[in-house]
Amino acid sequence: MNQEELFSGMTQAIIDGDRDRATGLAAEAVQAGLDPVQVIDRGYVPGIDKVGELWEQGDYFLPELIASAEAMKGAMSVLEPALARGRLEAHTAGKVVIGTVEGDIHDIGKNLVAAMLQASGFEVFDLGADVKLERFIDQAEAVGADFICASALLTTTMNNQKKLVGLLRERGIRDKYRVLVGGAPASRKWAEEAGADGYAENAVAAVKLARSLAGPAAGTAGKDA
Amino acid sequence: MNGSLLDLAKARTVLMDGGLGTELMARGLPQGSPPETWDLERPDLVEDVHRRYFAAGADIVSTNSFGGSRIKLAGHGLEARAAELNVAAARLARRAAPPGKWVAGSIGPTGKFLKPQGEFTEDEFTAAFAEQAAALAEGGADILLVETQYDLREALCAVRAARRASSLPVFATMTFNALPRGYFTLMGDGVAKCAAALAEAGISALGANCSLDSERMVGAVRALRAATPLPLVAQANAGQPVLDAEGRVSYSQGLEDYVRFVPDIVAAGADFVGGCCGTTPDYINAIAEKLFRRTS
Numbered sequence: 001m002n003q004e005e006l007f008s009g010m011t012q013a014i015i016d017g018d019r020d021r022a023t024g025l026a027a028e029a030v031q032a033g034l035d036p037v038q039v040i041d042r043g044y045v046p047g048i049d050k051v052g053e054l055w056e057q058g059d060y061f062l063p064e065l066i067a068s069a070e071a072m073k074g075a076m077s078v079l080e081p082a083l084a085r086g087r088l089e090a091h092t093a094g095k096v097v098i099g100t101v102e103g104d105i106h107d108i109g110k111n112l113v114a115a116m117l118q119a120s121g122f123e124v125f126d127l128g129a130d131v132k133l134e135r136f137i138d139q140a141e142a143v144g145a146d147f148i149c150a151s152a153l154l155t156t157t158m159n160n161q162k163k164l165v166g167l168l169r170e171r172g173i174r175d176k177y178r179v180l181v182g183g184a185p186a187s188r189k190w191a192e193e194a195g196a197d198g199y200a201e202n203a204v205a206a207v208k209l210a211r212s213l214a215g216p217a218a219g220t221a222g223k224d225a
Numbered sequence: 226m227n228g229s230l231l232d233l234a235k236a237r238t239v240l241m242d243g244g245l246g247t248e249l250m251a252r253g254l255p256q257g258s259p260p261e262t263w264d265l266e267r268p269d270l271v272e273d274v275h276r277r278y279f280a281a282g283a284d285i286v287s288t289n290s291f292g293g294s295r296i297k298l299a300g301h302g303l304e305a306r307a308a309e310l311n312v313a314a315a316r317l318a319r320r321a322a323p324p325g326k327w328v329a330g331s332i333g334p335t336g337k338f339l340k341p342q343g344e345f346t347e348d349e350f351t352a353a354f355a356e357q358a359a360a361l362a363e364g365g366a367d368i369l370l371v372e373t374q375y376d377l378r379e380a381l382c383a384v385r386a387a388r389r390a391s392s393l394p395v396f397a398t399m400t401f402n403a404l405p406r407g408y409f410t411l412m413g414d415g416v417a418k419c420a421a422a423l424a425e426a427g428i429s430a431l432g433a434n435c436s437l438d439s440e441r442m443v444g445a446v447r448a449l450r451a452a453t454p455l456p457l458v459a460q461a462n463a464g465q466p467v468l469d470a471e472g473r474v475s476y477s478q479g480l481e482d483y484v485r486f487v488p489d490i491v492a493a494g495a496d497f498v499g500g501c502c503g504t505t506p507d508y509i510n511a512i513a514e515k516l517f518r519r520t521s
Contacts, residue, residue: 061411106336184466189467
């Protein structure tokens with residue numbers, strides 16, 4: 001198998017949500033001594049991008065999305081040691097702290113956004129559901145996050161998204177983070193109202209939004225670890 | 226009595242109720258608190274909502290037990306009280322029901338996923354739903370309404386559990402999204418697939434609820450009617466929730482616009498019509514006026 005065939009096989013394994021194949025091909029690439037950054041960028045990322053397209057067209061649904069994200073995770077678990085050995089970093093679009101706001105135990109949408117962001121190369125810190133607003137901020141400060149993503153599924157808890165932004169302002173650190181909001185009752189208009197930087201309707205849109213907002217802070221390949 | 230509910234649906238459109246959680250919040254249900262706790266703590270307020278829906282013209286109201294499976298309640302540490310809460314929910318609705326009116330025992334999703342997407346097995350889901358169904362039957366429900374389902378596999382667990390745990394008729398409503406290729410659940414189950422599998426599992430009526438507003442519900446009902454001869458249920462949302470500057474919630478589809486599409490929903494084949502998120506007793510009252518002026 002030449003390199004192009006290997007890359008297209010990786011892309012297809014992600015599209016098919018085939019974790020075994022995605023992981024196996026990653027091991028082959030490592031064995032062959034290929035540059036893991038290139039493997040990720042040319043082999044796997046095009047797969048997750050295609051999965052996003054298929055979801056947007058209504059051809060893929062939640063099970064396919066999760067299977068593809070899992071396949072991506074499998075491949076990354078093989079490639080990460082190789083990245084570390086080569087003192088390389090994958091193209092990381094940034095660090096994300098994500099959770100469902102306090103008072104709200106719904107986590108299906110949030111989990112999906114976290115999985116897709118991770119599959120798309122973001123470093124994700126998932127705080128779970130019913131997360132105290134202070135915890136979002138403490139975690140973001142601790143890891144040097146680029147994004148804080150707050151999910152709310154209830155009309156009664158979406159106000160906490162707005163409070164989160166207020167709390168960041170009170171602490172004088174609002175501008176350090178890009179705050180994204182999501183969840184059934186949220187909307188672009190609500191994001192503006194809440195003082196957030198953006199709103200995404202679903203997990204695929206969230207990846208696009210985060211990518212578009214990822215600033216110069218994003219890492220570059222080959223940068224010292 | 227059950228037979229006569231399905232008989233009534235042959236004679237005229239049967240009116241269901243509208244949003245319950247939103248009504249309880251308007252009466253002070255605290256943020257993040259599971260509505261089911263009010264079946265024991267504020268039974269007067271829950272009963273008041275049921276009574277208002279009956280007064281507005283509803284033939285059947287749904288019990289305050291949507292999140293009453295032990296798996297869902299576990300999120301609040303209330304799993305051990307599942308049976309007690311569901312019995313209480315059904316008793317309250319029963320007490321509010323005038324003679325000749327009906328009570329639907331509401332069974333909503335667990336909020337968790339089955340393997341491989343999640344951690345749960347079908348046996349675990351089925352056991353939780355069976356406990357809930359038995360308690361709702363014990364409390365006096367006339368039918369069991371498996372509702373707002375986004376995963377056909379989970380809906381089948383609930384329907385089978387309900388059929389096993391009681392002799393009551395089981396209705397099932399799925400939550401569909403309107404996509405270019407048709408109507409699909411979050412998990413990708415299409416209308417025809419849902420209709421075939423749920424009919425096989427022994428439901429007495431099939432439907433769509435939540436997510437879609439009343440205009441989009443027309444198309445969903447049409448698709449369901451093409452897929453099954455079963456009686457159909459339609460409970461549309463009043464559009465999407467929006468918050469105003471003061472943090473008050475309202476829904477994007479106002480009453481008049483919502484009610485405008487109800488005759489089309491009926492013409493498309495719905496036998497049971499009610500509302501979902503954002504609808505109130507006023508919406509049900511307006512539907513009653515619109516439909517019964519039209520058919521009588």
